[in-house]
Amino acid sequence: xxxxxKGKQMDVGDALRTHTETSLTDAVKKYFDRxxxxxxxxxxxxxxxxxxxxxxxxxxxxxxxxxxxxxxYPALEIALDRIAKQLxxxxxxxxxxxxxxxxxxxxxxxxxxxxxxxxxxxxxxxxAIVAEMPHNISTLSVSEAVMRLDLGNLPVVMFKxxxxxxxxxxxxxxxxxxxxxxxxxxxxx
Numbered sequence: 001x002x003x004x005x006k007g008k009q010m011d012v013g014d015a016l017r018t019h020t021e022t023s024l025t026d027a028v029k030k031y032f033d034r035x036x037x038x039x040x041x042x043x044x045x046x047x048x049x050x051x052x053x054x055x056x057x058x059x060x061x062x063x064x065x066x067x068x069x070x071x072x073y074p075a076l077e078i079a080l081d082r083i084a085k086q087l088x089x090x091x092x093x094x095x096x097x098x099x100x101x102x103x104x105x106x107x108x109x110x111x112x113x114x115x116x117x118x119x120x121x122x123x124x125x126x127x128a129i130v131a132e133m134p135h136n137i138s139t140l141s142v143s144e145a146v147m148r149l150d151l152g153n154l155p156v157v158m159f160k161x162x163x164x165x166x167x168x169x170x171x172x173x174x175x176x177x178x179x180x181x182x183x184x185x186x187x188x189x
Contacts, residue, residue, distance in 0.1 A: 001025060001035040008043035016042070016072055023076065024053065027084045031091040032057045040079075042072055051075040053083055062152040063087060086151050093147055137167070145170045146178055 003024055005017045012020075020040050028035045036056040043050045048070040055063045063086045067078025140148070140159040149157045149170050156171040166184035173179045 001028060002037040003040065004038070005040045006042070008041055010042060010044050012042055016076075019073065020076055023080055024055075024083075027080050028055055028057065028087065030084070031087040032061075034058070040076075042075070049075040051079040053079045055083055055087075057087065057090075061090065061148070062154075063090075064151075064153040090147060090151055093144070139165075142168070142170065142180060149178065 003021045005012055005020050024038055024040065028038070036058065038053065038055045041052045043052070045068060047068055049068065049072040051067045051072065053065045053076075057063060063083055065079040065082030065086065067075045067080075067082065069075040069078060137158055137160055139162050141162050145157050145159045145168070148154070148159075149172065154172075156169060158167060158169050160166070161168045161182065161184065164184050166182070168184075169181040171179045171181070
């Protein structure tokens with residue numbers, strides 16, 4: 001696993017870097033032997049230190065954890081505990097639900113940048129597309145899609161429903177609940 005440890009407006013020493021790499025490797029290897037990469041960013045905040053960890057554990061599995069404490073080491077431990085808890089839950093679901101494999105379709109994913117200054121943009125102007133990258137749409141159950149939404153701390157997940165093969169979306173609502181859009185069930189009604 002490729003691990004990147006950075007400091008945001010601070011210097012991360014060799015001891016903290018080595019401890020971070022060792023601890024993160026141990027925490028992730030319990031559940032995933034072949035995790036792809038991880039990024040750890042330490043920053044100073046008013047209450048002490050903030051650790052932000054993102055682990056790309058496998059195809060479609062991104063896990064995010066954060067922690068704050070008076071010192072960098074306890075902040076790292078809090079973030080690692082959150083990562084380990086999410087990986088443990090995901091691993092348990094994989095073992096318990098034995099997925100039938102994932103048939104994936106390759107679609108495009110677009111990021112749109114909205115204008116910052118109202119004076120610069122005409123009323124009829126459309127936002128510019130600033131990034132385009134391929135994205136695999138996995139065949140999942142609704143519970144697996146919700147799990148990916150939670151693990152990746154994502155606002156939305158599009159997936160191919162394993163039951164009927166149609167495209168579905170799960171998303172995080174503003175009230176904290178999860179919404180599910182299934183156009184297939186609407187068409188039958």
